[in-house]
Amino acid sequence: MTPLTFRLARLLDARGWAAFAAIAVAAAMVVPLLNTALPAGHPLRLPDYMVPLLGKYVCYAILALALDLCWGYAGILSLGHGAFFALGGYCMGMYLMRQIGTRGVYGHPVLPDFMVFLNWKELPAYWYGFDMFWYALLMVVLVPGALAFVFGFLAFRSRVTGVYLSIITQALTFAMMLGFFRNNFGFGGNNGLTDFKELLGFDVQARSTRIGLYVASVLALALAFLACRFVVTSKLGRVMLALRDAESRVRFLGYSVTSAKLFAFTLSAMLAGVAGALYVPQVGIINPSEFSPANSIEVAIWVAVGGRGTLVGAVLGAFLVNFAKTWLTGAAPEVWLFFLGALFIGVTLFLPRGLAGLAGQWRAGLGAAFRRRPGAVEARDA
Amino acid sequence: MPDANRSTAASAAVEDRQLYLDGVTVSFDGFKALNDLSLVVAKGELRSIIGPNGAGKTTLMDVVTGKTRPDSGRAFFAGDVDLTRLDEAAIATLGIGRKFQKPTVFENLSVFENLELALSGPRGAWATLFAQLAPPEAERIDAMLERIGLEDRRAVPAGALSHGQKQWLEIGMLLMQEPQLLLLDEPVAGMTDRETEETAKLVLSLAGQHTVVVVEHDMEFVRALGARVTVLHEGRVLAEGSIDHVQNDPRVVEVYLGR
Numbered sequence: 001m002t003p004l005t006f007r008l009a010r011l012l013d014a015r016g017w018a019a020f021a022a023i024a025v026a027a028a029m030v031v032p033l034l035n036t037a038l039p040a041g042h043p044l045r046l047p048d049y050m051v052p053l054l055g056k057y058v059c060y061a062i063l064a065l066a067l068d069l070c071w072g073y074a075g076i077l078s079l080g081h082g083a084f085f086a087l088g089g090y091c092m093g094m095y096l097m098r099q100i101g102t103r104g105v106y107g108h109p110v111l112p113d114f115m116v117f118l119n120w121k122e123l124p125a126y127w128y129g130f131d132m133f134w135y136a137l138l139m140v141v142l143v144p145g146a147l148a149f150v151f152g153f154l155a156f157r158s159r160v161t162g163v164y165l166s167i168i169t170q171a172l173t174f175a176m177m178l179g180f181f182r183n184n185f186g187f188g189g190n191n192g193l194t195d196f197k198e199l200l201g202f203d204v205q206a207r208s209t210r211i212g213l214y215v216a217s218v219l220a221l222a223l224a225f226l227a228c229r230f231v232v233t234s235k236l237g238r239v240m241l242a243l244r245d246a247e248s249r250v251r252f253l254g255y256s257v258t259s260a261k262l263f264a265f266t267l268s269a270m271l272a273g274v275a276g277a278l279y280v281p282q283v284g285i286i287n288p289s290e291f292s293p294a295n296s297i298e299v300a301i302w303v304a305v306g307g308r309g310t311l312v313g314a315v316l317g318a319f320l321v322n323f324a325k326t327w328l329t330g331a332a333p334e335v336w337l338f339f340l341g342a343l344f345i346g347v348t349l350f351l352p353r354g355l356a357g358l359a360g361q362w363r364a365g366l367g368a369a370f371r372r373r374p375g376a377v378e379a380r381d382a
Numbered sequence: 383m384p385d386a387n388r389s390t391a392a393s394a395a396v397e398d399r400q401l402y403l404d405g406v407t408v409s410f411d412g413f414k415a416l417n418d419l420s421l422v423v424a425k426g427e428l429r430s431i432i433g434p435n436g437a438g439k440t441t442l443m444d445v446v447t448g449k450t451r452p453d454s455g456r457a458f459f460a461g462d463v464d465l466t467r468l469d470e471a472a473i474a475t476l477g478i479g480r481k482f483q484k485p486t487v488f489e490n491l492s493v494f495e496n497l498e499l500a501l502s503g504p505r506g507a508w509a510t511l512f513a514q515l516a517p518p519e520a521e522r523i524d525a526m527l528e529r530i531g532l533e534d535r536r537a538v539p540a541g542a543l544s545h546g547q548k549q550w551l552e553i554g555m556l557l558m559q560e561p562q563l564l565l566l567d568e569p570v571a572g573m574t575d576r577e578t579e580e581t582a583k584l585v586l587s588l589a590g591q592h593t594v595v596v597v598e599h600d601m602e603f604v605r606a607l608g609a610r611v612t613v614l615h616e617g618r619v620l621a622e623g624s625i626d627h628v629q630n631d632p633r634v635v636e637v638y639l640g641r
Contacts, residue, residue: 003514236510238495242488249486252447253559254474255505263507 011229024222027058032211048207052282055214057322059282062217062224062275064302064318065311066268069228071300072308073237074264075244077162080169081272082296083176084144088273089286090180091143093193094127095136096204096281100197113195114188124186133200140277141270148269149262156258156265161247170293177291192287199281210282217278221315224271228311231267240264241309301344307354316355397461400425400563400593401446406455408441408617415441416452417617425460425562428589430604430625431597433614434637439597440483442614443565447480448473460562475505479556480565485548487555489541493532496540496551497523500558522558530554530584546577553584557592564588566596570603582606613637 012020031054034046063085070076097112106116110123129135151172155165183189202209231237239260243250251257280286289295298321306317321343328336351358396402401423408416416438423429433439444450445457448470457465465473488496501519504510527533530550535543540551549569556564569585570578582603588594589609598604604611604625611628613621621631628634 004512007512007514231511234511235498235513236507238488238491238499239510241490242496242499245488245490246486248449248470249482249488250499251470252474252480253500253555254471255499255510256471256507259507260510263511 007230007233011226011233020222020225024218028215028218031214035211036207048210051207051210051214053326055210055217055282056279057319058214058217058221059275059279060299060302060322061315061318062221062278063272063299064306064314065221065224065228066271066275067299068303068306068308068311068314069231069271070264070268071303072310072314073232073244074240074261076261076265077166077300078169078265078268079166079293079296079300080171080173081268081299082293083169083173083291084148084269084272085276085279086176086180086286086288086290087144087147088140088276089280089290090187090193090276091130091136091139091273092277092280093196093286094130094139094187095133096196096199097193098127098131099199100195103197104195112188112193114183114191115186118183127186137277140273144269144273144276145266148266152262152265153258156261170296173291173296174293177288177293180288180291188287190288192285193280194285194287196281196284204281204284213278213282217282220274220278224274225311225315227267227271231264232311236260236263298340301340301347303354305343305347305351305354307351307356307358310354310356313354313356320355398424399458399461400427401595402458403442403445404456404458406442406445406452406457408438408445408450408452414617416445418455419614419618420455421612421619423563423593423595425593426590428585428594428607428609429596430607430609430611431595431614432599432601432604432611432628433620436616437614438617439614440567441617443480443567443595443597446473446563446565447478471505474559477560477562478565479559479561479563481549481552481556481567481569483567483571485545485552487540487543487548487551489539491540492537493527493540493543493551494523494536496555497526497558500555502559526554526558529557531580546573546581549573549577549581550584557588561592563593563595566594566598568598568600569596570598570600578603579606 031046031051034044035048035051038045063081066084067078067081070078100112102109104113104116106113108116111120115123130139155168160168179185180187180192181190187193196204198204199209199213202212232240239250239255243255243257243260247257250260276286276290302317302321303314304317305321306315307313321340324339325336328339347354353360399422401421403419403421406416406419407414415436419438419442421442431439431442441450445452446459446465448465448468452466459465459473459476459478463476465478468476488499491499498515498519501522503513503519524533527536530553532543532547532551532554535547540548543551553566553569566585570581573581578600585594585596585607596604596607596609608625611623611625612619613628613631613634615637620637621628621634623631
């Protein structure tokens, strides 16, 4: 085995790989089967609307994973990750807009409806190329990645850390939101991009496309998880953990704190972009409210609830909090924000390491109890 | 003791100088932490620096490691490398290791991983992403674990070590980088008597292979090292010589006892 394949094989231990494979296959298979194989009216049949809803959660889980990589490991609390998510989403949205072609309300062969409405005569240069899927995919990672790289370079080089960094990431996403709300930005103003028709020739409303998108999201989540594991189990991952504990010591050891942080932040932004790109065709719209600062704060809450610095916890937190949100905003909409606030306070006070930490404690406690029982008598004698 | 007492460092030829501070002044809001300080440490020398609080001991280390830029004066390393023009990472790569006053180890990493990060090797983000621990490197880490007496604590998170063990781990991390010059800022602060003794043995075993500068308050420890002593006061060198010599110097007595 080459060193690299050896590293890949050791990303998880044997039980970890088994659990990972079981969950990934189950998530990718069970939902489509429950949706299509069971007859209508069957009690276990998954209603059609649930497929894109679950797909949306999976995208949120990728976003949470991305934030956990830079917050939980490198200690960079970004409260602007919604911006990278939205940028990835806009890149995908631009592709989907170009696919509408003459089927828009105004039937213009090149210009999206909102541009015709604004009386624009030609396509802005930054829309070029988005009719090609590969180009759009490239932009989905490059645009958020480039923004994170430039922003991160300036911030980390000037040694902006902690709460100051969090505040300027909030400012970043807020500024982006204000920009994207403007019609002359060329991204559809406050309506954003919507009324999508086709993705790679498949009808985005069709059940089969939605299942395909869901499965693609699950695969992306699985790959993103493995990619993050690769980073955090590497020496670079240990440098990240180290700089979270004692940044100046890392510097005195000769490592560049700036480049380690920049790597984590940029990779994380790229993952967030992928999540946004998968999210947009499933929800059918992208608009500037995705940039709203509150969205980014919510992501941090998912990660905190699940347990930061564990990767698994981030995914878990994203699913649990969003299930709760869907349920509560339906059952008692006015309670949701109070619930979210209470959840955050509760987790901070009682579960500083989140649900994943709780599971670890419980397992350790249980293990200790098992060990203690047979040895208890000898221990007292000794 | 090797050379420490015999050769007077000031007269050392340029190529024998490990560290040479020339008229260094550092002021914070008008307060002169270092006041036209000059100091020479020879290669392979073990040197103790003592002085009352505020004498400028920590500022001196800050200047050498690039944390603080002096207002005037220069600091030369290994003859003619001007440290005042380099940043912390570059200085660390040159071969200057610093142990902080408060033990700073990576609490969430195991003892073994702490030493692994200190191994010399490529430091870039990509290189560390794909880095593999080679068997000889693992052996070096094992040897260091034995040297600092932590071989049975290798898998323990560094945060769970005792205070003394953290200090040794930190010294071990510095040694992994095979520094030419080792700066130890109060290595025995807060240690038990036994730990202090162990630490003195460890530091003495370093002299000769590395140039070691120890900043310390603990007189027993300084005596145990038996090295040449420099006394700082108000940012200047007040006295220099053997421990007995400086302890009998009336100016030193006044500074230490007259307050």
